[in-house]
Amino acid sequence: MRQDFLIIGGGVVGMAVAYGLARAGQGVTVLDESDDALRASRGNAGLTWVQGKGIGMPRYAELSLDAVRGWSAFARELTERTGIDLQYEQRGGVDLCFDAEEAESRQREYDELQQASPRLAREFEWDYLSRDALLPYLPELGERIHGGTWSPHDGHCNPLYLLRALYAASRALGVEIHPSTPAQALSKADSGFCATTAKGTFTAERIVIAAGLGARTLAPTLGLSGAVAPLRGQILVTERLPALGWLPTPQLRQTASGGVLIGDTHERSGFDKGVTLAMMQAIAAKAVQICPALEATRLVRAWGALRVMTPDGNPLYEASASHPGAYNINCHSGITLASFHASALAEAILNDRLGQQYAAFSGERFHVSA
Structure with missing residues (x-):
């Protein structure tokens, strides 16, 4: 069966767009990498956040504000469709x-x-x-x-439950999801687009690249920007604790299960997503400075993950001029923007108005000559 859309990337960004398009009645195929890929969707603090967004680009702050205002209805809808509680809270x-x-x-x-x-x-x-x-x-x-x-405006959710709910809701709407099937090459076909993988070739009328750091090599082949780079963040997780009664912060937040996520690092480490003892010690010391009651708390887990960063830190939304029907979606704020990606952004893609409505977010801004 011929599909309307082929989405490259099955993280929160790609799955939110897939869900939005499928909800609008489109036939969608998603190609994803394996579970050991560079997954920002599984290595983040789960914040739905407006603060700090849009410095130097107010339109980004406005999008973030729209997104958090839509998050309650978005979370409720996913829970009603799947039975999965996203553990979303917006108490500031x-x-x-x-x-x-x-x-x-x-x-x-x-x-x-x-x-x-x-x-x-x-x-x-x-x-x-x-x-x-x-x-x-x-x-x-x-x-x-x-x-x-x-x-x-600010809040938080369980990002793993968000991703799980997006998968479940999308599958229920008929989305074909192919895990461990990374796209090796993209090309224009006679009547659409083609993705070559180790498991065969997939085609669709239109294509959305939501491949995170994979866009560095895939997007330019369709006349789109590959201007993204990795920025590592490391996180410590404590044992489960009684409720601290804290609002979430970027530096420290307690999850619904009681564990405290600690970490707010920004490291230029290439594609190394590992953890380092020196940074773990620094994170732990900072946590005790913030909340002295944590000093005797046991640590149970640590991880590193790679954020997807554009040169200016703002989202990348663009339609290809040389390959009409190809789109590029990339940002480091996929959790906050998930409700927006599944609604207004998916609608703009469906109506082929992404380039017009979100021109300020095009990769062209990285190539403006002095």
């Missing part, structure tokens, strides 16, 4: 500042962001709170913390 979040200089810089960035966008000036809610003012949100916060920015 805090991004900590460790000294006065960081606090001043953060507030200046947010002020400038709102000055650049009338919509964000009206709708992006945040406040800087001192360490003492944060205590109702972060009980027993370490005394050496200066404070942090609080926003009611």
Whole structure:
């Protein structure tokens, strides 16, 4: 059976788009890599977050705001379709500042962001709170913390359950998913596009590249940007603990099962997704500074994962001019943007208006001459 769309990449980004297209009645095939691939979807903190997004590109902050506003309905819909609880909460979040200089810089960035966008000036809610003012949100916060920015928009989910639910819902809608079938080459066919794999050739009328770091080699063959690079993050996980009563932060958050995820590292380490003792020690020391009650807590797991980063850190959404019907979707914020990818972005792809509606996110911005 001929498919309408071929999606390259079965992480949260690719599966959210697949789900959105299938929900609109399209025939979709997804080609994914093996479980030991560089999976940002399985190695993240599960935050649904507006803070920090769009510095230098307000449109990204606006998309993030749209996405978190759609997350409750998105999570509810997936749970109703699959019975999988995504453990989504939106009670607000805090991004900590460790000294006065960081606090001043953060507030200046947010002020400038709102000055650049009338919509964000009206709708992006945040406040800087001192360490003492944060205590109702972060009980027993370490005394050496200066404070942090609080926003009611932020929340968190279980990213593994999100991915599982997207797979289950997509399959129920007829999406064909081929695991351990990475695309080796992409090409234009007479009546669509072709992906060559070790298990055979797959064709569809249109193609969406959502391959994360795999886009470096695949996207340019269809006239799209491969301007993505790896940025490693390392995370420590504690034993299960009684509820701390904390709002999530990028530095530390407690999951629904009780374990605490610790880590907010940004390392240029190539394609090495391993963990290092020095960084684990640094993460652990920082966690105790943030929450001294964790000092005697046992650590049960550590992992490293590679974020997918564009040169400016903002999403990459583009349609190919040389190969009409080919699209490139890439970002490092697939959890936050999942509700947007499954709705407005999928609709823009379906209507072949991705290039017009999201022109600011095209890879062309990386090649503008001085």
